[in-house]
Amino acid sequence: MKYLFGADIGGTTVKLGLFSEAGDILDKWEIRTDRSNGGENVPADVVKAVNDKITEKNIDRKDVLGLGVGVPGPIKADGTVLKCANLGWGIFNVTDKFTELLGLPVKAGNDANVAALGEMWKGGGMGYQDIVMVTLGTGVGGGVILDGRIRAGEHGGAGEIGHIRVNENETRLCGCGGHGHLEQYASATGVAYLGTEAAKKNPDSLLAKEPAISAKTVFDCAKKGDKVALQVVDDMCEMLVIALSHVAATVDPQCFVIGGGVSKAGDILVDTLKKHYGKNMLNALQTTEIKLATLGNDAGIYGCARMVLDGAK
Amino acid sequence: MKYLFGADIGGTTVKLGLFSEAGDILDKWEIRTDRSNGGENVPADVVKAVNDKITEKNIDRKDVLGLGVGVPGPIKADGTVLKCANLGWGIFNVTDKFTELLGLPVKAGNDANVAALGEMWKGGGMGYQDIVMVTLGTGVGGGVILDGRIRAGEHGGAGEIGHIRVNENETRLCGCGGHGHLEQYASATGVAYLGTEAAKKNPDSLLAKEPAISAKTVFDCAKKGDKVALQVVDDMCEMLVIALSHVAATVDPQCFVIGGGVSKAGDILVDTLKKHYGKNMLNALQTTEIKLATLGNDAGIYGCARMVLDGAK
Numbered sequence: 001m002k003y004l005f006g007a008d009i010g011g012t013t014v015k016l017g018l019f020s021e022a023g024d025i026l027d028k029w030e031i032r033t034d035r036s037n038g039g040e041n042v043p044a045d046v047v048k049a050v051n052d053k054i055t056e057k058n059i060d061r062k063d064v065l066g067l068g069v070g071v072p073g074p075i076k077a078d079g080t081v082l083k084c085a086n087l088g089w090g091i092f093n094v095t096d097k098f099t100e101l102l103g104l105p106v107k108a109g110n111d112a113n114v115a116a117l118g119e120m121w122k123g124g125g126m127g128y129q130d131i132v133m134v135t136l137g138t139g140v141g142g143g144v145i146l147d148g149r150i151r152a153g154e155h156g157g158a159g160e161i162g163h164i165r166v167n168e169n170e171t172r173l174c175g176c177g178g179h180g181h182l183e184q185y186a187s188a189t190g191v192a193y194l195g196t197e198a199a200k201k202n203p204d205s206l207l208a209k210e211p212a213i214s215a216k217t218v219f220d221c222a223k224k225g226d227k228v229a230l231q232v233v234d235d236m237c238e239m240l241v242i243a244l245s246h247v248a249a250t251v252d253p254q255c256f257v258i259g260g261g262v263s264k265a266g267d268i269l270v271d272t273l274k275k276h277y278g279k280n281m282l283n284a285l286q287t288t289e290i291k292l293a294t295l296g297n298d299a300g301i302y303g304c305a306r307m308v309l310d311g312a313k
Numbered sequence: 314m315k316y317l318f319g320a321d322i323g324g325t326t327v328k329l330g331l332f333s334e335a336g337d338i339l340d341k342w343e344i345r346t347d348r349s350n351g352g353e354n355v356p357a358d359v360v361k362a363v364n365d366k367i368t369e370k371n372i373d374r375k376d377v378l379g380l381g382v383g384v385p386g387p388i389k390a391d392g393t394v395l396k397c398a399n400l401g402w403g404i405f406n407v408t409d410k411f412t413e414l415l416g417l418p419v420k421a422g423n424d425a426n427v428a429a430l431g432e433m434w435k436g437g438g439m440g441y442q443d444i445v446m447v448t449l450g451t452g453v454g455g456g457v458i459l460d461g462r463i464r465a466g467e468h469g470g471a472g473e474i475g476h477i478r479v480n481e482n483e484t485r486l487c488g489c490g491g492h493g494h495l496e497q498y499a500s501a502t503g504v505a506y507l508g509t510e511a512a513k514k515n516p517d518s519l520l521a522k523e524p525a526i527s528a529k530t531v532f533d534c535a536k537k538g539d540k541v542a543l544q545v546v547d548d549m550c551e552m553l554v555i556a557l558s559h560v561a562a563t564v565d566p567q568c569f570v571i572g573g574g575v576s577k578a579g580d581i582l583v584d585t586l587k588k589h590y591g592k593n594m595l596n597a598l599q600t601t602e603i604k605l606a607t608l609g610n611d612a613g614i615y616g617c618a619r620m621v622l623d624g625a626k
């Protein structure tokens with residue numbers, strides 16, 4: 001039996017997974033991310049965690065195919081990180097560093113991209129090899145998988161779907177300094193903002209009676225039939241569809257996979273997206289599949305492990 | 314010496330080229346496109362043209378690596394054409410049909426995509442392997458080349474950049490039925506429209522004194538310093554940059570290559586695009602190169618020949 005390791009490095013914890021070559025998860029665990037001294041201990045900590053697991057499970061090192069590493073920032077196809085503000089890392093080659101420490105093959109990718117790869121392999125995008133995943137969390141991330149591999153992009157910026165401008169009339173600023181970006185509408189923060197504004201204008205709505213308005217309360221009220229909340233969901237999905245239509249006109253994927261905390265809303269999200277999808281697009285592009293992600297927070301470790309099998313571009 | 318053939322099939326003529334394996338053009342010629350009976354004679358006519366050239370040049374058949382075919386419509390990676398309204402073709406596999414008739418390896422691709430591949434190989438995108446070409450002609454076409462290969466897309470719709478919506482406030486309809494699409498501003502027709510409208514509002518401008526306003530007159534007047542024409546060029550480039558920014562956020566290419574008749578305007582076009590490029594985009598994506606296409610109408614035959622070397626995805 002051959003083994004794969006995945007390590008999805010976040011600002012607070014590193015999620016780790018041990019997989020069979022076929023993609024069955026055999027073990028998963030976490031370690032704390034040590035951000036002291038510009039995150040310099042992170043590579044050694046991760047490698048130690050992997051080595052400890054090899055020992056604990058009594059695995060023969062020659063049966064380990066390698067380690068995939070996900071990092072929270074832009075990373076080029078050759079493994080060079082450009083900036084990981086969350087970790088304090090400067091510019092260096094992650095693949096080289098981890099390979100040197102571990103002595104086994106290592107592949108590295110951006111966290112949103114590895115999550116997309118994980119969903120393609122064992123999640124909502126299973127059965128496809130060309131998918132685009134959109135992660136609706138605090139922000140909006142994205143990952144583009146073409147021919148079964150991560151598309152990193154020349155500047156590590158492929159799949160930055162959250163910063164596609166979807167509303168040129170928007171005056172509010174996005175976190176990145178732009179305005180009218182998808183993230184301002186489709187992130188958890190964005191949905192909460194839209195919900196709060198709608199509640200102010202409609203004090204008699206179910207939504208307005210909520211003590212605090214989050215993305216979850218917006219979707220919960222919508223499911224109860226509150227027209228104001230339903231309109232917020234509709235508006236948010238319309239913005240998301242605008243971005244998806246731009247992505248489709250560029251790479252024409254087989255399937256969009258929607259993940260992140262907001263996607264826990266479930267079918268209402270996919271149904272509303274499908275209602276709008278196809279508007280204002282060429283006929284040829286109107287039939288792309290839209291599915292929910294299924295791996296949750298484990299998508300990253302799955303994708304990390306998968307990178308070892310395929311390499312990443 | 315090994316040889317490659319390229320055949321770029323258009324609605325009126327088929328452009329053909331004979332190339333060395335290294336991409337030197339050895340001969341080029343044209344035949345008429347016979348659209349009678351749903352274009353059924355086109356494959357045999359093209360194959361005859363290739364066979365005649367092999368005989369004429371006294372080439373040993375075993376030295377011919379193959380034929381690349383460009384078709385004016387969406388085509389899937391496996392060679393299936395979905396619709397070629399210009400030719401009258403129904404759904405069939407172009408690669409299989411031509412291979413059967415020619416008895417040599419055949420690859421097929423969409424005409425805008427093969428032009429992009431040609432520009433990557435021997436034109437404005439030389440030296441890069443990830444380029445996106447935008448062809449500003451009667452309409453606006455596009456081609457996405459990743460890792461040196463055509464990205465066709467699940468429905469043959471990758472690179473349909475002309476139908477990215479760039480102005481949600483537009484009321485005029487695009488040819489495809491949508492509204493506010495790039496093609497309405499950045500095609501030759503689009504620039505002429507913008508120029509005509511601007512001239513009406515500014516009867517004292519140099520542009521308004523032109524007997525007929527085309528994209529060329531708009532650029533010519535702009536080069537002479539006419540403020541009204543300069544504003545039209547600026548507006549058109551701003552729309553084009555919006556679409557390019559969506560493309561960059563999706564695939565993050567190394568270089569954009571601008572071709573088609575409108576691109577004959579030259580440096581003023583690239584300079585104005587560069588002035589706007591980067592606005593409202595993530596920092597990481599702001600440094601993508603923008604270049605003019607250099608192969609003109611030959612881009613297609615170059616790209617067709619190149620497909621034979623690399624295959625197409």
